[in-house]
Amino acid sequence: MLISNEPGIYREGKHGIRLENIIAVNIEAETEFGKFMRFDVLTYCPFELAAIKVELLSSEEKQWLNNYHELVYNKLEGYLNDEEKAWLREATRAI
Known part of the structure; x- marks a missing residue:
């Protein structure tokens, strides 16, 4: 489902x-x-980091976001050229 x-x-x-x-x-x-x-x-789409107030997140929420962004990058990188990979790497950087 x-x-x-x-x-x-x-x-x-x-x-x-x-x-x-x-x-x-x-x-x-x-x-x-x-x-x-x-x-x-x-x-698999990154969350816009500029829209997130990191100081309001708990350590568990930060870890969840970092894990999710790592998953997004790993799932998509094989379909992207070098320029697109660089953009995605920045968009999914750890907080």
């Missing part, structure tokens, strides 16, 4: 932002308690 993961925040009368990824729901394990599912990301 495919679903969208769309965390967002909206400030009434001001502005809002929503970040979206398409994810696949897959079976991780089956136990005596039933099926346990996992989410696998299908859209």
